[in-house]
Amino acid sequence: MTTAPAHSTVSPMLVRLAGERATGALLRDHGTLYLADGRVVHAESPAAPGIDVLLTAGGRLPRAGWEEAVDRAGARREVGRFLVDSGRLGGGELEICHLGALFDAAYFALAPGSGPTRFRYGVAHWIGPVRPVSASAVERETRRRRELLDQVWPYAAVDTAPVRAREPAPGQAVTRRQRALLELADGVRTPLAIAWALGRPAFHTLLDIRRLAAAGLVETPAEPVAATPAAVPSWVATVSADPDIALLRRLRDALEASL
């Protein structure tokens, strides 16, 4: 594990906008963060299921109920409030669901991306104020999430590859939530497709897939390795006292290839 990125800034522009208490939309390649008075009030990403998906996928809210709320309160940017006031959703439930969606989308929106970051001053999201969080909390959580994934299972390839379930070992237990996920692991759906189907946050699904891969219940696809040598190479003998992940991975690949 490296410690260098722990204190680096996820988005210098977000820090600056928070400092000047800006209101508007921060547009990045992988998503958008909405700020009000420098605090994060909403986030969206094409990778992350929105609050509408989270609420309707499990049948909590009928799709028609959601659409009616958007129709009636969208123009005045108070959809969240309307859902609660009209009795469709509990106040705590809305906050829990919305915060889940916000941190989820922010994780992807703040992913290291290419291309410019833009800010549109004055833009507000139609969901309206729910429970604003500080920009620094969003930054910290995004960084923590990146590190958490690699702590669980340092193979990023499982995040994007179609998920293939493996037979549990004799006596190995599969839990209720894992089972729901494994049932959709048909070798075609990716972790993000499973997240959308289940109505679970995308990051949660990435994390669960990494946990399943670490437990051997999901296949870890081979990393694209250039021409794996046929025999165990000579550098194996010179493994240093401080082996890093990349080295261990190369070692594993070499050993597997020689079996």
Next chain:
Amino acid sequence: MPGIDACLHEAMNLPGARGAAIVDWTSGLALGTAGESPNGDHEATAAETAELARAAAEYTAFAPAAAAGHKGPPVEDLIVTTRTGYHLLSFVETTFDSSVFLHLWLDRDTGNLALARLRLGQLAERLVLG
């Protein structure tokens, strides 16, 4: 219409309450916090208690077959007793797919464990009823 803050406020009004939080146990994210934290860092505490809650929520030993038809979490709450306090983790059952619990840290001398356990369960229910 109790939201996260009202819920934490009520939890902190219980006798002997030192700190409270609402935590997501899949990710370890603190959705809201109040009062003190045992190690001085609410976010670190949330990540640690989430691991404990996840283990309890997922281990088959705590998921009796009789409750298999019930789609909510099989575990209602967890109690951890330390030399100086009690930690109560009460699972919140939402109607959408989530993984959230309430954490209340009580002083061992002034806290009332039985009362707190009852009230925290009620708070967890009311949080999602609106």
